Amino acid sequence: MLQAIEISKEYRKGQITTTVLSNINIEINAGEYLMVLGPSGSGKTTLLNILGFLDKPTKGSLHFKGQDICHLSDKERLALRRQEIGYVFKEANLIDELTVSENIELPLLYQKIKKRARTERVKILLGEMNLLHRKKNYPHELSALEQQKVAIARAMVIRPSVIFADEPTGDLNSADGSEILDVLGKINDNGTALILFTHAKSIIGRAQKLVQLFDGHLLLDNVIKQEWN
Numbered sequence: 001m002l003q004a005i006e007i008s009k010e011y012r013k014g015q016i017t018t019t020v021l022s023n024i025n026i027e028i029n030a031g032e033y034l035m036v037l038g039p040s041g042s043g044k045t046t047l048l049n050i051l052g053f054l055d056k057p058t059k060g061s062l063h064f065k066g067q068d069i070c071h072l073s074d075k076e077r078l079a080l081r082r083q084e085i086g087y088v089f090k091e092a093n094l095i096d097e098l099t100v101s102e103n104i105e106l107p108l109l110y111q112k113i114k115k116r117a118r119t120e121r122v123k124i125l126l127g128e129m130n131l132l133h134r135k136k137n138y139p140h141e142l143s144a145l146e147q148q149k150v151a152i153a154r155a156m157v158i159r160p161s162v163i164f165a166d167e168p169t170g171d172l173n174s175a176d177g178s179e180i181l182d183v184l185g186k187i188n189d190n191g192t193a194l195i196l197f198t199h200a201k202s203i204i205g206r207a208q209k210l211v212q213l214f215d216g217h218l219l220l221d222n223v224i225k226q227e228w229n
């Protein structure tokens with residue numbers, strides 16, 4: 001479904017060039033659960049931004065469902081992202097002035113989905129996340145766990161083919177973090193591909209596949225297959 005071929009990312013500042021990612025090859029199949037494990041500064045967020053077409057690589061190519069992403073116009077890339085990809089970050093990044101329901105609904109407005117269908121879809125997600133009683137609340141009235149669940153619901157509302165999650169439990173205590181990983185795991189069980197970026201070795205058993213990132217290099221070209229307990 002998604003293939004990154006020989007991806008590199010460099011930043012130039014005057015005469016100095018910093019290489020943040022070097023020759024990354026990754027393939028993600030439909031429905032897969034891949035974890036990218038790497039310490040702080042190893043390039044996880046940079047890689048997520050490129051794989052999720054939020055940023056362009058300096059070198060290399062990216063293919064998604066048969067399309068060459070780097071050759072699309074900005075407008076085409078944005079449209080594809082809004083239809084196909086969900087993002088979950090460390091912080092929930094909800095819009096303070098909108099209710100829980102309105103936050104979840106927002107991506108559907110960009111797709112010009114009719115009001116009735118939007119309301120139906122939001123209700124289903126609120127139910128799945130056990131947030132129906134919170135639908136009219138504002139983000140500041142929610143716990144950190146609830147906020148992150150709303151962020152996941154907002155990512156899922158478009159029925160994406162893939163969810164990118166960047167340290168999604170980074171702002172949570174371990175019990176809440178574990179619940180978020182359960183929610184994401186269930187989403188993956190239902191067929192959405194999940195690419196989770198983390199520095200936490202303790203959670204790698206949850207994924208089917210693992211790659212390790214260190215100083216912008218993938219340590220293991222051969223992916224480790226994990227068995228579910």
Ligand SMILES: Nc1ncnc2c1ncn2[C@@H]1O[C@H](COP(=O)(O)OP(=O)(O)OP(=O)(O)O)[C@@H](O)[C@H]1O
Pocket residue numbers: 011018020038039040041042043044045046047199
């Ligand atoms: N815009 C930029 N210009 C220059 N260097 C950058 C830029 N963005 C990131 N970097 C550098 O790239 C490296 C990788 O950063 P990145 O944020 O991708 O790492 P990370 O693995 O996500 O780290 P963390 O776990 O702390 O989030 C770091 O050394 C960082 O300083």
Ligand SMILES: [Mg+2]
Pocket residue numbers: 044045046166
């Ligand atoms: Mg990061």
